[in-house]
Amino acid sequence: MANIIVIANQKGGVGKTTTSINLAAALCEMGKKTLLVDLDSQGNASSACGLSQNETPPTVYDLLLGEAESKECIIRAKEDGFDIVPSNRDLMAAEIQLLELEDRELVLKKALEDAAMDYEFIIIDSPPSMNILTLNALAFAKHLIIPVQCEYYALEGMTGMLESIYQIKESINPKLDLMGVVRTMYDSRNSLSVEVSAQLKKYFHDKLFWTFIPRNVRLAEAPSHGMSALKYDPDCTGSKAYLSLAKEVVKKTMES
Numbered sequence: 001m002a003n004i005i006v007i008a009n010q011k012g013g014v015g016k017t018t019t020s021i022n023l024a025a026a027l028c029e030m031g032k033k034t035l036l037v038d039l040d041s042q043g044n045a046s047s048a049c050g051l052s053q054n055e056t057p058p059t060v061y062d063l064l065l066g067e068a069e070s071k072e073c074i075i076r077a078k079e080d081g082f083d084i085v086p087s088n089r090d091l092m093a094a095e096i097q098l099l100e101l102e103d104r105e106l107v108l109k110k111a112l113e114d115a116a117m118d119y120e121f122i123i124i125d126s127p128p129s130m131n132i133l134t135l136n137a138l139a140f141a142k143h144l145i146i147p148v149q150c151e152y153y154a155l156e157g158m159t160g161m162l163e164s165i166y167q168i169k170e171s172i173n174p175k176l177d178l179m180g181v182v183r184t185m186y187d188s189r190n191s192l193s194v195e196v197s198a199q200l201k202k203y204f205h206d207k208l209f210w211t212f213i214p215r216n217v218r219l220a221e222a223p224s225h226g227m228s229a230l231k232y233d234p235d236c237t238g239s240k241a242y243l244s245l246a247k248e249v250v251k252k253t254m255e256s
């Protein structure tokens with residue numbers, strides 16, 4: 001059974017998708033068979049893997065609504081070695097359609113449970129809100145990684161999010177565990193970055209990954225080339241940081 005990791009933060013633009021893709025690529029480079037699930041109707045993870053919004057069906061939408069089986073939805077990322085269940089704008093409609101179903105938080109789990117046997121890691125990229133899709137990811141996953149941008153208001157909304165996680169743990173998924181918070185877009189020349197980082201250390205202690213992800217333009221460029229930064233520029237500081245994060249992740253899964 002795969003180690004299922006959801007990358008979530010209801011705050012937008014904090015590096016969820018960048019972390020999902022590059023963590024999947026780094027795990028893959030470490031020889032781990034990895035599946036990336038794009039659970040965001042923005043489809044950013046899919047396009048960053050070189051898939052266009054038009055050429056992707058069947059997608060995670062068809063999977064969630066029982067219109068396709070997992071093996072029909074899983075494809076190989078164009079340049080990277082991991083597999084992906086892509087998404088596109090159709091997924092927006094699924095949010096509403098899912099609300100009508102019984103056990104609506106467990107749809108993703110039921111749809112991917114079999115496929116989970118074929119992978120060592122499943123990484124789920126989630127949307128910037130605590131909607132039914134995010135709930136599905138949190139109901140399926142064992143581990144949660146929260147990317148936090150080292151900037152003002154970084155902790156805003158975090159308490160609410162941690163409370164939601166606690167409620168999910170108490171109700172639909174007792175296995176769910178916060179693996180860690182990862183600092184993203186860190187800039188050591190910026191005193192605010194350093195200050196926020198220190199605050200995070202104080203608040204999260206051993207739940208803060210040692211690795212931080214630096215602000216690195218190569219990480220921002222890679223998606224437009226349809227590949228992870230690890231493929232686009234393996235030697236850049238961003239790629240090296242994601243490899244280091246992947247090593248921490250593997251270590252933590254072995255300890256848990």
Ligand SMILES: Nc1ncnc2c1ncn2[C@@H]1O[C@H](COP(=O)(O)OP(=O)(O)OP(=O)(O)O)[C@@H](O)[C@H]1O
Pocket residue numbers: 011012013014015016017018019040042044126127128184185186213214215216217219220221238
């Ligand atoms: N470490 C980094 N250095 C430089 N740019 C970054 C870094 N991480 C992310 N970015 C850029 O910041 C923007 C937001 O990142 P990303 O899309 O990963 O965030 P997100 O949390 O998935 O956003 P959303 O909430 O909209 O899904 C993107 O343009 C991305 O390329």
Ligand SMILES: [Mg+2]
Pocket residue numbers: 016017018040044125126
């Ligand atoms: Mg995203």
